[in-house]
Amino acid sequence: MLTMASEKPILYSYFRSSCSWRVRIALALKGIAYDVVPVNLLKDGGEQFSAEFKAVNPMQQVPVLKIDGITLSESLAIIHYLEDTRPNPRLLPQDPKKRAQVRMIADHIAAGIQPIQNLSILNKIGEKKMEWAQNCVVSGFQALEQILQHTAGRYCVGDEVSMADLCLVPQVANAERFKVDMGPYPTITRINKALLELEAFKVSHPSRQPDTPAELRA
Structure with missing residues (x-):
């Protein structure tokens, strides 16, 4: 097991993004408290295209999760990391x-x-x-x-x-x-x-x- 960083995880999310929703479900199932930074995909042509957000995720997409001192994008990669580091309840069967x-x-x-x-x-x-x-x-x-x-x-x-x-x-x-x-x-x-x-x-x-x-x- 990793030694968990003490900072609260931060999720960059958009309420309607299905990819963000997948990660929110995983965080909820595993009982992980986190802070949300909303990224509005429609406002001003899309906040994901700002220089500020590009520095967070060069792919300019949500979700992004900052956790344990690393920054992860891609919803399934994030969920796999949560599964590897916080295996209960498990989201991948043992069989x-x-x-x-x-x-x-x-x-x-x-x-x-x-x-x-x-x-x-x-x-x-x-x-x-x-x-x-x-x-x-x-x-x-x-x-x-x-x-x-x-x-x-x-x-x-x-x-x-x-x-x-x-x-x-x-x-x-x-x-x-x-x-x-x-x-x-x-x-x-x-x-x-x-x-x-x-x-x-x-x-x-x-x-x-x-x-x-x-x-x-x-």
């Missing part, structure tokens, strides 16, 4: 097959769906943004629904909350925001509903963040 399934589903969402429908891509698409986003999510969810029919218990892989679930819930929220019909995805819908009943998913929800606009607050 190698289940662990591989969790990583597969997490990557399917984090690499195969979310990046091609995120803000930086949609801004380049022009007026067909909604149609593009819907197509990205639908093709990804068609595959994910099939995968989950083989791996799911109560949650994405068996009955324990895992890194896969941390990716699923924010992606379903994106799908709903892009008005994707969730009817064809009963397994995704069922798992999402069960996860949203858990406290860690509630407190990390975009409607309950320090930078959530008043009209979107829970």
Whole structure:
């Protein structure tokens, strides 16, 4: 185990960022108190493009977590670090097959769906943004629904909350925001509903963040 630095972790986050939400869920599940520095991805052309934030993350994306004297970007890398240093409750199963399934589903969402429908891509698409986003999510969810029919218990892989679930819930929220019909995805819908009943998913929800606009607050 590492000797933990005494400073409180700092999370650079945007309330609606699905990648930031994944990390907020992990921090909540593991009981890690942290301070939030909001980075508004829309204000003044995007605060992530400021020189100040570029010094924090050269990729100019959220989330970023400052913890234990290091600065980490990329949500799954952050979650893996939290898992390595604060293993309880675990977010990766001990069984190698289940662990591989969790990583597969997490990557399917984090690499195969979310990046091609995120803000930086949609801004380049022009007026067909909604149609593009819907197509990205639908093709990804068609595959994910099939995968989950083989791996799911109560949650994405068996009955324990895992890194896969941390990716699923924010992606379903994106799908709903892009008005994707969730009817064809009963397994995704069922798992999402069960996860949203858990406290860690509630407190990390975009409607309950320090930078959530008043009209979107829970």
